[in-house]
Amino acid sequence: MMTMQQGDPALRPDDDGGPSVPGGAERGFFGKIGDRFAPPRGGQSLPLAAHDALLLLRNHEDSGQGWFWSTDADGRIAYLSEAVADQLGRPLGTLIGQAFTTLFLPADSAAERQRSLPFLLTRQSKFDGLALRAAQGEECWWAVSGRPQFEAGGRFTGYRGSGIDVTVQRRSAEDASRLALYDSLTGLANRFNISRRLDTTLTTFAPQQRSCAIMLIDLDRFKQVNDTLGHPAGDALLRQVAERLLKIVGDKEMVSRLGGDEFQVILADQDDRGKLGDMASDIIASLSQPYSVEGSRCIIGASVGVAIAPFDGMTSEDLVRNADLALYAAKGNGRGRFRFYSSDLHQSAEDRRALEEDLRDALVRGEMELTYQPVVRARSNTVSGVEALVRWNHPERGTISPALFIPIAEEANLIWTLGEWVLRKACEDAARWPGDLRLAVNVSPIQFANPDLPRVIAHALAATGLAPERLELEITESVFLGDSAETAAMFTALKGIGVRLALDDFGTGYSSLGYLQSAPFDKIKIDQSFVRGATQKGSRNAAIIAAIVALAEALEMETTAEGIESLDQLDLIRKLNVSHVQGYVYSKSVANDELIGHAEAGSWTIAPAGPAKQRNDRFQMFRKIGAVHGNHRYTVVMRNLSATGAFIEGMVDVPVGTRFVIDFGEGQLATAIVRRSKKHQQGVEFEQSLVADGNGGLCTRHRVSPYLIAAASQQTGGLSLPTFTTTSDWAEN
Structure with missing residues (x-):
């Protein structure tokens, strides 16, 4: 076997006392570690295989596919590949002698596995592929392996190991994890x-x-x-x-x-x-x-x-x-x-599915009818027109509100057929009215998006003989979905027929001044949500309504305020110069025959009537609930309900000031005080107002867990409140 002698210039000592690799390369792996392939004592030769190993390891180091490291017994770096120093952005010399753990992020800011490195080094345990993140430079992850080194006598001398860059793999794994989550x-x-x-x-x-x-x-x-x-x-x-x-x-x-x-x-x-x-x-x-x-x-x-x-x-x-x-x-x-x-939503879902099936045949069976709500000039109280409202007279369920069946019609793709019937029937009725009352008909976004809409409207007008200027189409802002050319073309086609256009529910969240400049509207309808809060103290709704009116006047448009129910609302609307009013303060919707009777009498004038001031909505009902006082629970009937109180029947001669817990069911409990009492009827005020349930109704702000109710019942025999010395047997016979 060929051998190399210790004096061979190809393997001369370097400045640190360790052997150097051929060609004068002075940063080789074993050139710094220096003992594994060092010549044996007594001048014996180093095997050529060891020289080849030095070259192979140096090539591996230079290729960037991996790096090497070693420490002394105290964990300080004795050797480190230059590539690691470059990655960290620090001179190699400043790293030699530093703790090996300083190359990586501290344990409290790195991943869970990384925290085990100091423990492994202290325990002098071997480890493989430990994922560690570089402490400096760009984000870089290494998989580090290490083996503890011992002398023949068993004394620990440090670590030797290697590392490979796994940043790409780590990022891929993180991306995969991110995609999974x-x-x-x-x-x-x-x-x-x-x-x-x-x-x-x-x-x-x-x-x-x-x-x-x-x-x-x-x-x-x-x-x-x-x-x-x-x-x-x-x-x-x-x-x-x-x-x-x-x-x-x-x-x-x-x-x-x-x-x-x-x-x-x-x-x-x-x-x-x-x-x-x-x-x-x-x-x-x-x-x-x-x-x-x-x-x-x-x-x-x-x-x-x-x-x-x-x-x-x-x-x-x-x-x-x-x-x-x-x-x-x-x-x-x-x-x-x-x-x-x-x-009750479980039953509602079943009812809804049943209604969808019934709705498909409702038109054929003649169950739909139209009623008309007057639109009144605010200053003169004279009716200028009416809005067509569709009702469904279900043979088993009675009258069904459009708020319930219109969404069903939209989801079941029945809205076009229903809308075409409403338009044709309303034009047919209006053509027979004495005088020149305007007819307002709602057009859904689905209808508006159908290119056949102008043809259907023109046909309805021609078939009934109704003058186009008497027909007013109410269109919501949602038709401006994409500001597309199709939208502009539809407006042009409708105005070409000669009908009027009204912007419905203005101010409900879609409003933009931009389309008011281009869309040819004749009227703006102010949404009732602004009207209902306008008279309340601290409300800014009046200022908003005034701004809408000013905008409409500048654009030569009329305005209609919807949902007016009280006289103070009407007074405010008049002061703000709204031109038209629609709401219960004048009239609910009326049947076609009644409308004809008013129109035949000449000018149709309606005197406003209603509560003097706006009050919280009251819901009429006949519902059994519980009224709890002390350890007694009474079954009563709730006749009406508002956010602040209720009217109940079922107890006799209850003293004013008596406190109850009203049990609405499903954990809904409200503390209430009797404010009015007459024989078997009481008016109660809630200590904490009810809140909207999102469905036009009311509910308690909080609910009581059924477990707590059961526990209270077991302990006290019922829900306990302070009792009164005037308490008597209030149960009605």
């Missing part, structure tokens, strides 16, 4: 991630009966964006939706995109339905504001379903299912709404 389009948590998070939250909260609310959010009219502007625009819109949701919710980890246009929000330790309702309203309002996507202006909406654990479900499956039922109900009641879950 996060939505690639919006960056929000995905369905799997949020489901796991909800499971964990509910499991953690269950022992203490802590509350957790979830919201399911579904975008309204999103499909029209995809169909009109294409899927890339739809994707861009979804990213903007995610950004708006995050601004409201705040916690990114609790907001998810379930897929398509569905989103979910988890709200831990939240059961206040007042706050939840406010947040749901904020979400709906924010997501309904116009978007700018690829140079086009888009308008969508949102509906929200809310369920709260433990009241609405203890498991994630139950909670999500019930929130979905609430969302379904919100969409079914007109969209752009929120709805809390309640147990």
